[in-house]
Amino acid sequence: MNRRNLLKRMRNYSLFSSLIPFMDIAASNAKSSGKVVILGAGWGGLSAAKTIKKISSEVEVIIIDSNKEFVSCPMSNWVIGQLKNIDDITFNFDSLKNNYGIKFIHETAINIDPEKNIIITDKQNITYDKLILSPGIQLDYSSIENWNENYIEDFPAAWKAGKETILLANKIKNLKNGGVVAISIPLGPYRCPPGPYERASLIASYLKKNKKNTKLIILDSNQKIVSKGTLFMEAWEDLYPDIIEYRSNSGVVGVDKSSSTFMTDFEDIRCDVANLIPSQKAPNFLKDAGLINKGSNWAAVNSYDFSSTIADNIFIIGDATSQSNVGRVPKSGYVANSMGKVCGLAVVAELFGLDKVSPSLINTCYSLVSNEEGISVSAVYDYNLEENKIKSIPGASGLSPARSPIIKENAWDWATNIWEDMLS
Amino acid sequence: MRYFYLFLFFICSNAFSDNLDTSLSLPCLGCHGKSTNLTIPSLYGLDEEYIYNSLMDYKLDNRTNYLMQLISKGYSEQQIRILSYYFSKGYNNE
Numbered sequence: 001m002n003r004r005n006l007l008k009r010m011r012n013y014s015l016f017s018s019l020i021p022f023m024d025i026a027a028s029n030a031k032s033s034g035k036v037v038i039l040g041a042g043w044g045g046l047s048a049a050k051t052i053k054k055i056s057s058e059v060e061v062i063i064i065d066s067n068k069e070f071v072s073c074p075m076s077n078w079v080i081g082q083l084k085n086i087d088d089i090t091f092n093f094d095s096l097k098n099n100y101g102i103k104f105i106h107e108t109a110i111n112i113d114p115e116k117n118i119i120i121t122d123k124q125n126i127t128y129d130k131l132i133l134s135p136g137i138q139l140d141y142s143s144i145e146n147w148n149e150n151y152i153e154d155f156p157a158a159w160k161a162g163k164e165t166i167l168l169a170n171k172i173k174n175l176k177n178g179g180v181v182a183i184s185i186p187l188g189p190y191r192c193p194p195g196p197y198e199r200a201s202l203i204a205s206y207l208k209k210n211k212k213n214t215k216l217i218i219l220d221s222n223q224k225i226v227s228k229g230t231l232f233m234e235a236w237e238d239l240y241p242d243i244i245e246y247r248s249n250s251g252v253v254g255v256d257k258s259s260s261t262f263m264t265d266f267e268d269i270r271c272d273v274a275n276l277i278p279s280q281k282a283p284n285f286l287k288d289a290g291l292i293n294k295g296s297n298w299a300a301v302n303s304y305d306f307s308s309t310i311a312d313n314i315f316i317i318g319d320a321t322s323q324s325n326v327g328r329v330p331k332s333g334y335v336a337n338s339m340g341k342v343c344g345l346a347v348v349a350e351l352f353g354l355d356k357v358s359p360s361l362i363n364t365c366y367s368l369v370s371n372e373e374g375i376s377v378s379a380v381y382d383y384n385l386e387e388n389k390i391k392s393i394p395g396a397s398g399l400s401p402a403r404s405p406i407i408k409e410n411a412w413d414w415a416t417n418i419w420e421d422m423l424s
Numbered sequence: 425m426r427y428f429y430l431f432l433f434f435i436c437s438n439a440f441s442d443n444l445d446t447s448l449s450l451p452c453l454g455c456h457g458k459s460t461n462l463t464i465p466s467l468y469g470l471d472e473e474y475i476y477n478s479l480m481d482y483k484l485d486n487r488t489n490y491l492m493q494l495i496s497k498g499y500s501e502q503q504i505r506i507l508s509y510y511f512s513k514g515y516n517n518e
Binding site: 051334337338341342345357360361362364376378379380381382393395396397398400401406409410413414416417418420421 | 447448450451452453454455456457458459462463464490491494495496497498499
């Protein structure tokens with residue numbers, strides 16, 4: 001869809017055009033109406049799949065993901081902070097298969113042929129009418145000197161929930177008194193802006209109670225805390241003055257495996273636990289498929305419906321999308337969930353040749369600052385026609401006033417609810 | 425589902441224009457679902473006027489909840505009317 005058509009649609013928009021389509025869809029149950037292939041069974045992909053099936057059950061929906069279970073990235077810091085077990089954040093896809101007829105193919109996507117409408121996995125070629133890519137992030141260690149991919153055990157990122165989450169959680173649990181934990185934070189944009197600071201808080205909270213004389217050094221590539229800065233700082237000064245050392249402009253540039261050392265531009269830090277969260281970008285195969293503009297690390301999309309600006313019949317949602325196209329929305333689970341819904345509606349509209357509805361998104365992001373208290377940030381977003389971007393609505397974004405125990409409860413209940421929204 | 429949209433269409437078609445429809449409620453479902461035993465309330469099946477008044481009170485800062493005071497300001501009075509209708513009736517029509 002070009003911009004001119006899009007503007008025309010926006011001008012002609014009415015309640016009639018936005019509701020009649022979906023009534024038509026519900027009335028046309030008998031027709032076979034297309035095949036949607038979704039890459040990625042995460043927050044974006046599952047939300048898109050369920051949205052499509054809820055509106056139009058006759059559309060065939062296939063999800064490709066090598067993972068056979070959903071392990072939630074949001075709340076995985078609770079596992080690292082010893083508040084929850086990995087089983088508490090791991091779910092199966094049974095309900096989506098049985099209740100919605102969504103098919104799962106557990107293979108690895110290797111490439112896309114946009115000309116032929118084919119996605120290629122390690123085992124087969126799969127055709128599509130519409131392809132939704134929600135592939136998440138690729139960790140980029142290229143700027144880390146001496147890096148070797150076998151070093152993951154020594155320097156886990158734990159930035160995709162799963163094995164490395166368990167590995168890091170066990171390292172924290174088995175740490176000796178008097179040790180040093182270090183966390184390296186990459187330059188933005190990266191997945192989950194407040195995530196590294198929440199992780200630091202939860203590790204510090206655990207150390208305070210369980211490991212005497214142990215330090216937590218935060219090596220931040222950024223000039224200051226990227227998200228919820230004041231609230232994190234206040235909590236750290238009040239709760240962990242003798243534990244947390246925060247160093248801005250000090251990201252890790254190299255490692256030494258034999259001595260378990262982080263190197264920054266200024267110093268070498270020997271660590272007992274070294275959590276290296278590297279820079280991030282959209283997965284390489286998006287670039288190979290030509291879906292990323294030259295000079296960018298993220299996928300180029302139209303902000304109105306998250307369709308690719310480069311290839312027809314392809315949509316890209318979630319963390320892999322470029323903020324310079326979409327607008328200033330964080331790479332968060334909640335945003336991916338909202339994007340999945342917008343994209344799911346848009347895909348159905350295209351399959352049936354109908355008008356698209358203007359996007360509406362929410363982000364609410366909870367972070368714990370200790371094992372007892374949480375903070376949050378929220379925003380409501382819509383589509384800004386003049387700027388052709390998703391923008392937060394004035395007055396509808398901001399932080400929680402102060403840390404509190406109820407926000408911790410809200411955080412877990414939010415997760416419980418949004419998992420259900422996507423998975424059952 | 426179709427009857428729900430049909431019903432909503434008749435209820436709302438005289439009053440509103442622009443992009444107001446049930447897609448507006450989808451992002452809300454991230455927090456407000458069907459479970460009733462959580463600290464974040466389910467809105468399904470609550471009285472339409474109660475939901476409307478609550479959201480308007482949050483929007484006008486006449487009711488206190490830091491988070492809902494922010495979120496409610498993201499919606500116009502007409503959109504709040506749509507959302508209230510959806511949550512009061514939506515569950516029974518899914």
